[in-house]
Amino acid sequence: MISAELLTDLFAGASEDFVESSAQARLQALLDAVPVALMEFRPHEGRLLLRAANAAARRMPGLGGVRVSGADAVDVFDLLAGTKLVEQLHTVARTGVPLECRQVAREPGRLLVAWDLSARRLDNGSIVVSVRDASEAESLRAALAASEHALQDVRRELREQTDVFNTMESLAQTGHWRRIEDPGETVLLWSPGLCDIAGVERQEWMSPERAVSGILAEDRHVFETARERGTGADVEYRWKRPDGEIRWMRSRVRRLTAKDGMRVDMGVVQDVTDERRAAEQLREQLLFIQRIASRIPGFIYQYRLHQDGITSVQYISDAVRDFMGVEPHEVTADHGVLSNWVMAEDVPALQRSALQSVRKLVPWQCEYRVRMPDGSIRWHMTNAIPHREADGSVISHGFTMDITDRKRAEQEIERLAFYDALTGLPNRRLLLDRLQRSIAACQRSKNLGALLFIDLDNFKDLNDTLGHDMGDQLLSQVATRLVGSVREADTVARFGGDEFVVMLDNLNPELQDAAAQAETVAEKLLSSLNQPFALGGQQHYSTPSIGITLFGDERLSVDELLKRADLAMYQAKAAGRNTQRFFDPDMQAAVNARSNLEADLRQGLARNELLVHYQPVVDHQARLVGAEALVRWRHPQRGMISPGDFIPLAEQTGLILPLGQTVLETACRQLQRWGQDAATAHLSISVNVSARQFRQPGFVAEVLDTLKAHRAEPQRLKLELTESLLLGDIEDTIVRMEQLKAQGVGFALDDFGTGYSSLSYLKRLPLDQIKIDQSFVRDVLSDPNDAAIVRTILALAKSLDLQVVAEGVETTGQLGFLRLHGCEGFQGYLFGRPVPVEELDAMLDPTR
Numbered sequence: 091m092i093s094a095e096l097l098t099d100l101f102a103g104a105s106e107d108f109v110e111s112s113a114q115a116r117l118q119a120l121l122d123a124v125p126v127a128l129m130e131f132r133p134h135e136g137r138l139l140l141r142a143a144n145a146a147a148r149r150m151p152g153l154g155g156v157r158v159s160g161a162d163a164v165d166v167f168d169l170l171a172g173t174k175l176v177e178q179l180h181t182v183a184r185t186g187v188p189l190e191c192r193q194v195a196r197e198p199g200r201l202l203v204a205w206d207l208s209a210r211r212l213d214n215g216s217i218v219v220s221v222r223d224a225s226e227a228e229s230l231r232a233a234l235a236a237s238e239h240a241l242q243d244v245r246r247e248l249r250e251q252t253d254v255f256n257t258m259e260s261l262a263q264t265g266h267w268r269r270i271e272d273p274g275e276t277v278l279l280w281s282p283g284l285c286d287i288a289g290v291e292r293q294e295w296m297s298p299e300r301a302v303s304g305i306l307a308e309d310r311h312v313f314e315t316a317r318e319r320g321t322g323a324d325v326e327y328r329w330k331r332p333d334g335e336i337r338w339m340r341s342r343v344r345r346l347t348a349k350d351g352m353r354v355d356m357g358v359v360q361d362v363t364d365e366r367r368a369a370e371q372l373r374e375q376l377l378f379i380q381r382i383a384s385r386i387p388g389f390i391y392q393y394r395l396h397q398d399g400i401t402s403v404q405y406i407s408d409a410v411r412d413f414m415g416v417e418p419h420e421v422t423a424d425h426g427v428l429s430n431w432v433m434a435e436d437v438p439a440l441q442r443s444a445l446q447s448v449r450k451l452v453p454w455q456c457e458y459r460v461r462m463p464d465g466s467i468r469w470h471m472t473n474a475i476p477h478r479e480a481d482g483s484v485i486s487h488g489f490t491m492d493i494t495d496r497k498r499a500e501q502e503i504e505r506l507a508f509y510d511a512l513t514g515l516p517n518r519r520l521l522l523d524r525l526q527r528s529i530a531a532c533q534r535s536k537n538l539g540a541l542l543f544i545d546l547d548n549f550k551d552l553n554d555t556l557g558h559d560m561g562d563q564l565l566s567q568v569a570t571r572l573v574g575s576v577r578e579a580d581t582v583a584r585f586g587g588d589e590f591v592v593m594l595d596n597l598n599p600e601l602q603d604a605a606a607q608a609e610t611v612a613e614k615l616l617s618s619l620n621q622p623f624a625l626g627g628q629q630h631y632s633t634p635s636i637g638i639t640l641f642g643d644e645r646l647s648v649d650e651l652l653k654r655a656d657l658a659m660y661q662a663k664a665a666g667r668n669t670q671r672f673f674d675p676d677m678q679a680a681v682n683a684r685s686n687l688e689a690d691l692r693q694g695l696a697r698n699e700l701l702v703h704y705q706p707v708v709d710h711q712a713r714l715v716g717a718e719a720l721v722r723w724r725h726p727q728r729g730m731i732s733p734g735d736f737i738p739l740a741e742q743t744g745l746i747l748p749l750g751q752t753v754l755e756t757a758c759r760q761l762q763r764w765g766q767d768a769a770t771a772h773l774s775i776s777v778n779v780s781a782r783q784f785r786q787p788g789f790v791a792e793v794l795d796t797l798k799a800h801r802a803e804p805q806r807l808k809l810e811l812t813e814s815l816l817l818g819d820i821e822d823t824i825v826r827m828e829q830l831k832a833q834g835v836g837f838a839l840d841d842f843g844t845g846y847s848s849l850s851y852l853k854r855l856p857l858d859q860i861k862i863d864q865s866f867v868r869d870v871l872s873d874p875n876d877a878a879i880v881r882t883i884l885a886l887a888k889s890l891d892l893q894v895v896a897e898g899v900e901t902t903g904q905l906g907f908l909r910l911h912g913c914e915g916f917q918g919y920l921f922g923r924p925v926p927v928e929e930l931d932a933m934l935d936p937t938r
């Protein structure tokens with residue numbers, strides 16, 4: 091390597107004027123052989139002018155104007171125009187202080203030149219500048235600088251990430267450690283997070299002894315075992331911080347063994363003190379709840395309605411075992427087991443109210459009965475408050491307690507408050523309450539009700555003569571009889587002293603009918619109380635006076651009603667006691683009339699005032715085939731009374747039984763007579779039989795006996811039944827009909843089409859005939875509906891193979907229509923009204 095000084099000296103020689111030209115040429119050759127660019131500049135009038143340059147300088151790229159002798163240094167170094175190089179060269183020329191520097195010229199993305207440049211002043215005042223190409227070294231340097239830079243970036247990023255990691259660790263109250271065991275050396279590294287949770291100053295290197303010094307002695311084996319196993323399983327141990335505080339740590343350790351025998355243990359540690367405290371608190375709270383729950387008189391539970399609509403009991407306290415005889419785990423597995431013990435009739439309300447509470451998020455309260463394993467019945471009351479959870483399900487927390495004692499007390503209070511102690515009947519207060527409700531119910535249903543005020547006649551005398559004990563006995567027996575004389579739905583109350591009130595509900599909406607119903611009950615009560623009472627071994631007679639008023643037709647207060655019934659009762663007393671009176675005079679008159687009619691009918695029956703008229707029944711050729719027996723009452727004062735005016739009363743009073751029997755006997759007698767004559771032997775008689783008559787025990791035998799007694803042919807007797815019979819016990823009806831049918835008695839279904847015609851029954855009844863009701867026949871020509879009904883009945887009868895008799899045929903037009911549609915039996919004014927038998931016989935044989 092040629093030093094800068096040597097080069098300068100060479101130049102100094104070459105530039106000496108005294109150097110001979112051959113030597114100069116040799117020198118030039120020598121300089122040209124030097125691989126370093128050399129140039130000599132001479133200061134001249136403030137400029138540096140090129141005096142000489144060797145071959146390397148001329149070849150050197152980037153040295154502009156170096157081939158031009160006398161070129162200005164500014165032009166030679168034009169690539170470095172932006173630098174202070176030329177200025178520095180002037181300084182060298184001026185001061186003689188040598189210059190060593192690197193000059194670099196770049197353009198964006200490209201290195202133009204990189205030179206190691208030196209300059210020295212010669213004795214003659216010139217300066218020699220040597221330039222060496224340093225582009226390779228410069229590229230290397232730049233690459234080095236760039237990689238250095240990149241490294242710094244990586245380091246910074248790493249530092250930042252480490253900071254982030256450390257912050258995270260410390261936020262999560264976690265830390266980690268690594269223990270590297272090289273044969274002969276053990277290194278233990280702790281993360282800042284670990285130092286923080288351990289309560290020690292942050293330090294990376296930790297002595298293995300100190301690392302475990304904080305673990306409580308009794309827990310240390312836990313940690314050591316985990317480290318030795320290195321499986322990553324969770325372990326927990328206590329750590330005592332330098333300040334004395336004890337913290338719970340949860341740790342996992344994993345052991346890695348490298349090939350070269352190096353062993354690395356890595357562990358993560360988490361401070362779980364808060365978590366454990368929370369769990370501990372939860373445990374304590376649960377224990378607290380359990381302790382409380384075991385002491386309260388009931389059981390608590392948590393009930394959830396899941397989003398899919400399924401319900402489950404998630405918690406139920408142990409007390410459920412004592413309260414319902416089921417184990418808590420049985421309930422949480424299937425809460426249906428609870429319902430098994432609830433009384434069946436209380437289950438629907440219980441389930442309905444529970445669901446309603448969780449669906450509508452309203453507090454739940456429900457009382458229900460439970461059948462205990464020993465068979466006893468207990469009352470429970472449950473309360474729960476529901477609230478919606480974040481997941482949409484609804485949770486209900488509730489409490490159930492036994493309220494049997496409370497219920498009993500309530501019942502006892504109610505009994506004392508609302509019932510009479512002596513008779514056990516509702517007292518005045520309860521009666522007023524029920525009456526109030528009944529009035530409201532009547533307004534809605536339009537039915538009527540009745541209030542019967544009953545006062546025992548001469549009770550005071552009994553009390554005074556026989557003593558209060560006897561009086562009490564009588565009152566108790568009266569109460570029993572009253573209760574036994576009315577329906578269960580009716581109320582019998584003791585109003586005070588010897589006064590009782592009977593309240594009847596749901597009577598007929600028609601005033602007259604309701605009055606008749608009330609009167610019937612009053613009569614029943616009278617006759618029941620008229621029976622002798624047994625008091626202290628003695629027979630005692632007591633009579634009541636009954637005042638009646640109806641309610642529901644007008645808005646009257648409870649007080650007003652009671653006043654009316656009371657007034658009516660005084661009227662009954664005034665009328666001689668042991669009787670009943672209505673408050674309303676019209677009603678009383680109607681009831682009286684009815685009673686009179688009943689008495690008259692009873693007498694009329696005894697005096698044979700009841701007659702039977704016969705209405706002809708003809709066939710399609712108007713030939714007489716029989717007659718319907720229709721009862722008439724020839725009243726001594728009122729003249730002939732039609733059955734519509736007394737048959738309903740006869741049915742209500744039971745007089746229909748002797749009446750029906752009279753008609754039957756008359757009809758059988760007539761049949762027997764007709765049977766004697768060939769001209770009339772074919773005639774049959776239809777007899778109306780009411781439902782009550784048909785149902786009475788012994789009816790079948792009675793009919794057969796009557797037929798037999800009068801030697802009448804059963805085949806000539808036809809019993810007319812109404813559709814109301816189908817409302818009762820249909821099986822019993824069929825049996826009775828079949829028994830009679832077996833003896834030849836025929837059956838007709840009367841008023842067909844007006845009642846509860848049921849085709850299925852129609853098929854089952856052993857009928858021979860149906861009678862089309864006169865209401866259809868009447869308008870058969872003017873009302874298309876009636877015409878359609880008649881046609882349908884005829885078609886139906888045909889398909890069931892039943893004879894048909896059309897009732898109420900008055901015109902030939904009606905007859906024509908009926909015949910056209912296949913009717914073959916007729917009855918009505920067109921053929922004859924109901925008449926005494928003599929008139930009918932005369933019709934048969936005008937000669938008679």
Ligand SMILES: Nc1nc2c(ncn2[C@@H]2O[C@@H]3COP(=O)(O)O[C@H]4[C@@H](O)[C@H](n5cnc6c(=O)[nH]c(N)nc65)O[C@@H]4COP(=O)(O)O[C@H]3[C@H]2O)c(=O)[nH]1
Nearest residue numbers: 720721732733734753778779780898899900917918919924
């Ligand atoms: N407008 C009009 N009416 C006609 C015509 N043809 C007959 N009638 C009347 O229609 C009724 C037919 O009797 P019912 O439907 O069994 O209806 C009977 C029957 O249900 C009942 N009844 C009559 N007698 C007895 C009886 O002895 N026992 C029972 N249980 N009920 C009877 O009383 C009801 C009424 O009997 P009556 O007043 O005799 O009325 C009879 C009869 O006189 C007519 O062309 N035009």
